[in-house]
Amino acid sequence: MITELTTVEARVLGSLVEKSLTTREQYPLTFNALLNACNQKTSREPVMSLDTDSMGKAVQTLIDKGLADRLQAPGDRVPKFRHNIDRLLNSADPKLIGAITVLLLRGPQTPGEIKNRTDRLCEFAGTAEVEGLLQELCARVEDPIVARLPRQAGQKEARYQHLFSGAAPAAAELPAAAAAAPGRLELLERRVEALEAMVSAHEERLAGKGPSL
Numbered sequence: 001m002i003t004e005l006t007t008v009e010a011r012v013l014g015s016l017v018e019k020s021l022t023t024r025e026q027y028p029l030t031f032n033a034l035l036n037a038c039n040q041k042t043s044r045e046p047v048m049s050l051d052t053d054s055m056g057k058a059v060q061t062l063i064d065k066g067l068a069d070r071l072q073a074p075g076d077r078v079p080k081f082r083h084n085i086d087r088l089l090n091s092a093d094p095k096l097i098g099a100i101t102v103l104l105l106r107g108p109q110t111p112g113e114i115k116n117r118t119d120r121l122c123e124f125a126g127t128a129e130v131e132g133l134l135q136e137l138c139a140r141v142e143d144p145i146v147a148r149l150p151r152q153a154g155q156k157e158a159r160y161q162h163l164f165s166g167a168a169p170a171a172a173e174l175p176a177a178a179a180a181a182p183g184r185l186e187l188l189e190r191r192v193e194a195l196e197a198m199v200s201a202h203e204e205r206l207a208g209k210g211p212s213l
Helices: 007-022 031-038 052-064 085-089 094-106 111-117 127-138 183-209
Strands: 068-071 080-083 146-148 160-162
Touching: 007 031, 007 052, 007 068, 007 080, 007 085, 007 094, 031 052, 052 068, 085 094, 094 111, 094 127, 094 160, 111 127, 127 146
Parallel strands: none
Antiparallel strands: 068 080, 146 160
């Protein structure tokens, strides 16, 4: 069974992971630094305005779940906090951690968006690799941690969301235009997606070989 996170816990944990990778010199974070990270106006969807009480409760519940630690070395004026996201994911794979972190911080996203937004967290060869990882996480027989959302009308790529804060919405809960696509059209769209993924992967392999002499 996967560990459940409230939206505030997800924001706190995602912020800790992000800062551990992008501002290593300031990590672990003080309480105030963590609060500022959670309430950033950029790279956060939705933008939050957490107060010290609500964030403090989320930090404590993350500690209780074993997903964060409170540290205070001799001589430190204030405690600092670090994440244990590897316990949530049962993995220390940088690509898995990077993808889940941006999903925790920014909600449902397309593979292309995740590729662009993880550049400072990990290194993906291309969008096709991101989509392959997401599909693998969706296809887990026991406890999938990511879900593929039905593609909305007018969107080229499907979006994915993490499942630590609840199940993905059913098609009936999505806008009517997204749920009413005919089955035949959906089948054709999936075939096009598969072909596009194959072409992207082939182009990335060719680009990696470089010019021949």
